[in-house]
Amino acid sequence: MNINGVAIDDTFAEAFTMRVARIVITGRNPKWAREAAVKMTGFATSVIGCKCEAGIERELPAAETPDGRPGVSVLFLTMDKESLPRQLVVRLGQTVLTCPTTACFDGLPSVPDRLAVGKALRVFGDGFQASKVIGGKRYWRIPVMEGEFLIEETFGMQKGVGGGNFLILAEDADHGLEAAEAAVDAMTNQPGVILPFPGGVVRSGSKVGSKRYKSMIATTNDAFSPTLRAVTASQVPEGVNSVLEIVLDGTDGPSIEAAMRVGIRAACRPGVRAISAGNYGGKLGPHHFHLRKILA
């Protein structure tokens, strides 16, 4: 299979089941909603080092938010359900509570698994906090120096998917980056999906464990590192001199598939030789995204 002359490898991306929450942050204007979201999703690229993965799902117009102000939807993922509320309480408390004009709402209201995040944060109000029940949902009003911070008492948590990916094998670094940027642009605002890495792109894809250092749980993906082609069991084809990875997390498999479809198609452009994907032989992650099946 090839698209625009770019070969699509007969392989699959292997992804994992994670726990995900959707946080809707609103602000007086898009700038302040985004400021809070950017801080909240900072240093949240991979559970390997950050213990969580997070990103901006999309910007929300005022008509789509509970308080009628511009907002941003954030997806926040962890590997297990115990760590999700802990991470959320810390992150929301330090980044959204502190940000001028923001309010914070649950983006998964119909999910039965509830995390008492707002309930935990309310104690910042030192006894001056007050709750309001509106339409069956409880909100906490926390007095702050600027005025009041409003947050829903609970947030929904559901199973999500982390680690969807594809690799862009390019003739050189410039063409690889252009293709990756085109893919990210195409996948931006896709519902139910985030790209947790900087600009949505990873240059340092990893393999599990280490060949040399026992303490390392992840090390460089030498099979796809062009500089190591001559000294390792390389999977870098002839004519490829740079490989970039796009990692996708999402609320469910179909959302990841839909985003991969548009992203890969956008990445198939001059200067790109092939599209591949990272997997562990299918033994670690239950979600397998077969590139050719997605693009058929």
Place this chain on the structure above:
Amino acid sequence: MSETIVLSLTQAPEHALVADCIAPDRFAALAAKEIASLGVFHGGRAARLGDFFKVTGERSPNLRLEGDLGRVRGIGTGMTGGAMVIDGPSGRDLGVAMAGGRIEVRGSTGDNVGGARPGAAKGMTGGEIVIRGSAGDDAGVRMRRGLLVILGDVGRGTGRAMIAGTIVLFGKTGPGAGRFLKRGTIVALAAMERPVTYRYACTYRPPHVGVLLRYLRARSGVPVSDRHVIGRYERYSGDLAELGKGEILQWAGE
């Protein structure tokens, strides 16, 4: 089972008609005949609901009342769920001690809406009441939880001794509103007279008011203007003669 039970007033009461049996959650398990045979008091004398109303439909948590119910008292007393629409005015004690569900009155109502039974410590403890017209005295007295919205004017003592909950007032407010309020919120979109035991705190944009007003607009079709949704409100803390953890939020413009 019907989609909606309709009670149409066929015999206008000459005296006060105490009909505290009318509640959608009670009707949800009853046949039309059983509903018609429920007891009421007319001028202090026992009677049947069917003596005054024609009952159409059965076994539904949705209820509609038709006719001039200005003399019918205690509708929705102790109601815990379901939805009730009153197509016209209703009498006093509407939704007294209500714990859940929704009441909408497409007209005015009498005294003590969402209030307490005589001598009771708590009034309304949950649910929502929307009055599209005016209300009499003592609306939301000793309210513990829930939402009471009055689009028209209200009489004296609104939210008196409120324990918690929210009252939204669109029209003029009589004297004594919020007196002895412990917690809870009175949102006043028009000018209101405040007890002297309230103290001004600040003027700000309370985020929950925007959420609340948008909810009312979407859920009940309440005509809320954007200037109220995004507006600034003066916050008055009180009643400082009581616990003082409540507030009056007075709209102060955009």
